[in-house]
Amino acid sequence: MVTIALDAMGGDRGVETAVRAAASVSLQKNGPAVLLVGDRARIEAVLQRSRYDAAQLSIHHAPQVIGMDESPREAIEGKPEASLLVGARLVAEGAADALVSAGNTGAAVLACARHFRKLPGVPRTALAAVFPTEQRRGEKDDPFSLVLDVGATQHTDADALVGFAHMGAAYAARISKNPKPRVALLSNGAEPYKGPAEVVEAHRRLQADPCLHFVGNVEGVDLPKGVADVIVTEGYTGNVLLKTLEGISETALNVARYAYRSRLAWRIGLWMMRGGVMQLKQLTDWRQYGGAPILGFDHLFIKAHGRSNERAIANAIKVAAKAAGSGLCREIEAQLAGKTEAA
Amino acid sequence: MVTIALDAMGGDRGVETAVRAAASVSLQKNGPAVLLVGDRARIEAVLQRSRYDAAQLSIHHAPQVIGMDESPREAIEGKPEASLLVGARLVAEGAADALVSAGNTGAAVLACARHFRKLPGVPRTALAAVFPTEQRRGEKDDPFSLVLDVGATQHTDADALVGFAHMGAAYAARISKNPKPRVALLSNGAEPYKGPAEVVEAHRRLQADPCLHFVGNVEGVDLPKGVADVIVTEGYTGNVLLKTLEGISETALNVARYAYRSRLAWRIGLWMMRGGVMQLKQLTDWRQYGGAPILGFDHLFIKAHGRSNERAIANAIKVAAKAAGSGLCREIEAQLAGKTEAA
Numbered sequence: 052m053v054t055i056a057l058d059a060m061g062g063d064r065g066v067e068t069a070v071r072a073a074a075s076v077s078l079q080k081n082g083p084a085v086l087l088v089g090d091r092a093r094i095e096a097v098l099q100r101s102r103y104d105a106a107q108l109s110i111h112h113a114p115q116v117i118g119m120d121e122s123p124r125e126a127i128e129g130k131p132e133a134s135l136l137v138g139a140r141l142v143a144e145g146a147a148d149a150l151v152s153a154g155n156t157g158a159a160v161l162a163c164a165r166h167f168r169k170l171p172g173v174p175r176t177a178l179a180a181v182f183p184t185e186q187r188r189g190e191k192d193d194p195f196s197l198v199l200d201v202g203a204t205q206h207t208d209a210d211a212l213v214g215f216a217h218m219g220a221a222y223a224a225r226i227s228k229n230p231k232p233r234v235a236l237l238s239n240g241a242e243p244y245k246g247p248a249e250v251v252e253a254h255r256r257l258q259a260d261p262c263l264h265f266v267g268n269v270e271g272v273d274l275p276k277g278v279a280d281v282i283v284t285e286g287y288t289g290n291v292l293l294k295t296l297e298g299i300s301e302t303a304l305n306v307a308r309y310a311y312r313s314r315l316a317w318r319i320g321l322w323m324m325r326g327g328v329m330q331l332k333q334l335t336d337w338r339q340y341g342g343a344p345i346l347g348f349d350h351l352f353i354k355a356h357g358r359s360n361e362r363a364i365a366n367a368i369k370v371a372a373k374a375a376g377s378g379l380c381r382e383i384e385a386q387l388a389g390k391t392e393a394a
Numbered sequence: 395m396v397t398i399a400l401d402a403m404g405g406d407r408g409v410e411t412a413v414r415a416a417a418s419v420s421l422q423k424n425g426p427a428v429l430l431v432g433d434r435a436r437i438e439a440v441l442q443r444s445r446y447d448a449a450q451l452s453i454h455h456a457p458q459v460i461g462m463d464e465s466p467r468e469a470i471e472g473k474p475e476a477s478l479l480v481g482a483r484l485v486a487e488g489a490a491d492a493l494v495s496a497g498n499t500g501a502a503v504l505a506c507a508r509h510f511r512k513l514p515g516v517p518r519t520a521l522a523a524v525f526p527t528e529q530r531r532g533e534k535d536d537p538f539s540l541v542l543d544v545g546a547t548q549h550t551d552a553d554a555l556v557g558f559a560h561m562g563a564a565y566a567a568r569i570s571k572n573p574k575p576r577v578a579l580l581s582n583g584a585e586p587y588k589g590p591a592e593v594v595e596a597h598r599r600l601q602a603d604p605c606l607h608f609v610g611n612v613e614g615v616d617l618p619k620g621v622a623d624v625i626v627t628e629g630y631t632g633n634v635l636l637k638t639l640e641g642i643s644e645t646a647l648n649v650a651r652y653a654y655r656s657r658l659a660w661r662i663g664l665w666m667m668r669g670g671v672m673q674l675k676q677l678t679d680w681r682q683y684g685g686a687p688i689l690g691f692d693h694l695f696i697k698a699h700g701r702s703n704e705r706a707i708a709n710a711i712k713v714a715a716k717a718a719g720s721g722l723c724r725e726i727e728a729q730l731a732g733k734t735e736a737a
Contacts, residue, residue: 202582205582205589205590205591237634238634239548239629239630239633239634239637246548246630247549248548270634271633271634271635271636271640272637272638274638275638284634287582287589287590287631288630288631290614291580291581291582291613291614291627291631291634291635292634292635292638293614294582294613294614294615295614295615295617295618295635295638295639296614297614
């Protein structure tokens, strides 16, 4: 059986939400076991008020907590017994198969780098994110694409971009049950010669790669249309992109609130459209889709959004169990063996 | 009086729209004169069907046209008598004060590089774009920020980013009548140490610059909120960002169309909200805001969106006239004198 370590202290909503998510997963048939890592007394206090299957839950005490706004580097150095670091250590030691946290993203990337081993053939590890689109994809009809990297790197070289393509494709194949995911490079034009030198070089190599279904360059304008299942980019641009989408969602909500307050006709109009608004919300609320994997290490980490509610964390645990159970890391290693070219 | 050269052949809507825009500007009191550059017979055919002030309009024949989808480099080499290139040459020779085109963006950047002179002290020229926000700014209550670069560069160094900050501030001060525009650096975190090395270095130098109102780093999530008047970034990331916003607008329209078709209640709801939808459309339809300037040359070029309608091109002509009349290029030169540090 698969066991998932959960950082019980991470996330904006704190220990209550994390422990309740684990409790709900414990009651599901064929779900993974969950190892709760954090302050034992506080975890037990929440469990006392919850329904759960004790056979599926265990606790590992960790006395320190890394806050959401702490400097990742200082936190990792100064708090060796933080739940996030202890969780990563437990996974590395084999006590669990993968780690889930809704905590500090930068600290999560560093915790993996400290306790996990980068897979042979992986030029750079990546933080991936799911991204809402109009089209649905794979056997599971998932309404999102995967974008990577969105935060483990800044600028990268062609080697790293090719590695991201393979890791993203392996993940999409397993999680969305999409046997031949379409992979695209983010650039500022569809033509192969568009973009910075490393993007042009990665295009050439991906085009010639028989193991990938490479569909070429995509532009920002194509992303919400769902023209590809995996979008490859450097971390700086990927992160800016992801946070822009978050900003757009917030702006749309502000405009809707303004419309609701301003005129009775608009209020009635919004009410009549509530089904459509909910569909739109679902399309843009990618937080529910189970979190962002850190790929390229010998163990999997799933970073749930800081604002995750109970359902989102439970989804992240299930996604982690699925990926770990399907041998994702071994598959990435196999795909990348011998891929790296000398610069 | 200010004279604006207009590439009459550029843009998705062709010569008809461009000439009608020029005709409407010619009738405005205190408007600029317009020099129409393109196929004389086709321009005259449209003018025959239009109301215009002949004292304010003239034509310069150019026999070739660069298509919207042509490779910029090949077009610039192969069509020396294209309206875009002839227009740039006329401005360089003093026959007009600035150039406006709704044509091929890449070719426009190359046409400027061929016929205009880069100002002393400008490390890299930039294509800027306006970007819709919730907040309004400046004396003119403009609902947008300026982002640069969005396409003249790919990756850049700190020198170039500092130059973009000064050029953007000079433009915003003149066009939005915003005497002290807030300038921000796009990064993947608010802290000064976040981002690639060149962004960190540019942050340090902008922070110490007494001539700018630098407000620090902004993330993508902040952009639509209007936290800054000028957003500085490299061309690759800026272009991806801009095209993502375009994609979001299109997706929102598709969702609205779907809602309209799907249910009577949603259709009525949309109808009741039409005032609000129009406000939202106005907020996101930045095409009407007069186009994107190419900054850093001794002459100004305003690139109107390819899909510009008559009103958008007329706006671009007026913006170009305002910028040229206010001595924008001299101001940029003055601001950047002595700013470039050795690497």
